[in-house]
Amino acid sequence: MKLGMPTLIEFKSLEENLKRCKELKLDFIELNMNIPIYTPEFLPAQELLDMKFKYGIDFTIHLPEEFDLSSFQPSIRQGHLDRCIETIDWAAKAQIKTINMHLNKGIYFTLPHTKVWINEQYEAEFQQRLYESYCKLYEYSNKLGVELCIENTANFHLPWVSRALDRLSEFDNFFLTWDVGHDAVAGFQEEPTFRRFSNRIKHMHLHDYNHKSDHQLVYSGVVPINERLQFAEDHQLTVVVEVKTSTTLAQSIEAIRNNYKRS
Structure with missing residues (x-):
């Protein structure tokens, strides 16, 4: 297991x-x-x-959340796909192995008594566009030795998203990021998906959830931090302590070192 940090918005330079x-x-x-x-x-x-050699520190990459590789708008979908390919090239040249990305659940229409998700109503088309995009990305990233890890955003329990993951799992280089705070936001409904794909998890985002907000100081909420760290250690994951300030980051790292004893 390796511990890392996010790029913090309070800092103005790498x-x-x-x-x-x-x-x-x-x-x-x-x-x-x-x-x-x-x-x-x-x-x-x-x-x-x-920078990597100067400081002895590695990097991973976090793609923007708005990328939608299943968009029903062809030019938007192609633009996001092209940007992913550019990022894979960038990562490979910089000797970065891991790219964290997201599976966009799409938009919904609010009716008087329910929500209608477009990707669910047009699931066959959604899945086909997503599959075609990832077919290109997985082939390209595999050639360059870069791993694409799809992160949960409190959406893996949605039936049409779960079925899309099942289909993508047909690819040998289908990998996941387990964001344990987002899982908590979803009432831990995403955890069964991660248990089912436990051998495909390569990356973790670690933060807590206090029933109001996530990205909180570890050990301050409902996430079983030590259990998640043990999973990360058992599976040799890279773990981003994904809190948002330098102070909270330092407090979280100290708390991990004081409370989690490696087996």
């Missing part, structure tokens, strides 16, 4: 994050592409490699 990562004796930083300075255009692969 080097500030690297210094904090080094101070906390962590193994890696997850570059969040929602922040403009952590994209291929602003951060060349060679610069990442130089």
